Amino acid sequence: MTRILIVEDDSDIRGMLARGLEAEGFEVGTAGNVDDALSAARTEIPNAVVLDITLPDGSGHDVCRSLRAGGYPGPILFLSARDEVRDRVEGLALGADDYIVKPFEFDELVARLRTHLMRRESAEAPRTTLSAGKLTLDLDTRQVSCGEASARLTPREAELLAMLMESANRPVSRAEIFEKLWASQGGLSLNVVDVYIGYLRSKMADFVRHGGPVLTTVRGRGFMLELKGQSFRH
Known part of the structure; x- marks a missing residue:
């Protein structure tokens, strides 16, 4: 009450x-x-x-x-x-x-x-969905969709994508991602970030033709979810 x-x-x-x-x-x-x-x-x-x-x-x-x-x-x-x-x-x-x-x-x-x-x-109230441009991520089911295209993510892939979506059009460094998602696990290096970025790119490859964002590498800065027509400016 x-x-x-x-x-x-x-x-x-x-x-x-x-x-x-x-x-x-x-x-x-x-x-x-x-x-x-x-x-x-x-x-x-x-x-x-x-x-x-x-x-x-x-x-x-x-x-x-x-x-x-x-x-x-x-x-x-x-x-x-x-x-x-x-x-x-x-x-x-x-x-x-x-x-x-x-x-x-x-x-x-x-x-x-x-x-x-x-x-x-x-x-x-906790959010159950995230949106960035035409991209939508259901945090409960870990289903990511863009137009008619969709993909199911693993828990860690969903956490990584959510982090990038919350910082859309802003580079997020490897160190920042690693600290938030993997620092508590021993025996891992920064390379794990690159591996999971690769997993996401593979699952989201079909999204671009539906007007979805592009997962880009910003040299010396990290990774960024670049929304179409809203490029990051140095």
Whole structure:
């Protein structure tokens, strides 16, 4: 269940928010000051934080700053009576995702909260496909395709192609490829990179006539997936 931490020193507002968010299907934790907020965020990590600025032992800015410095990734929404532009800018500059001015409409708060949660979830979702020009690689099945042509890759070939696709039109050195894909395996040399580049070229040989990218060697720089009409410039 999605957990929301409400940090608000006004017990009436805190209670209203807790009851309302629970009615919307959220699990809710509450805190009324900086110390309790940071403790709650550490013990039961929330999916999002609704944060007042004025707190009895400090500021919501302190909470936001500490959470972001500690690597907290979830949405942080400031909820404050301060409505000056500089207040909003300061809050957002500290790493908050939104700034809602009191008095506020509860339905709007819930809508914004859900929007930020969905955006964060979408951003964190693992990719299952990669695309570069007309080339598509399914990371689950390791099927690479271009137009009507397709080929099935081995796990290591798929990892190598994914690395090249993510750096399309930019040379990737042998050393960089080796470090990422083979450095943890003993007894191998940089030559293994050339061997697997050869495997990929063989399996992708039919892609060029379908407008697919070309796997080229850039002298002194490494290997590059060159998209048609978008050549690398030295």
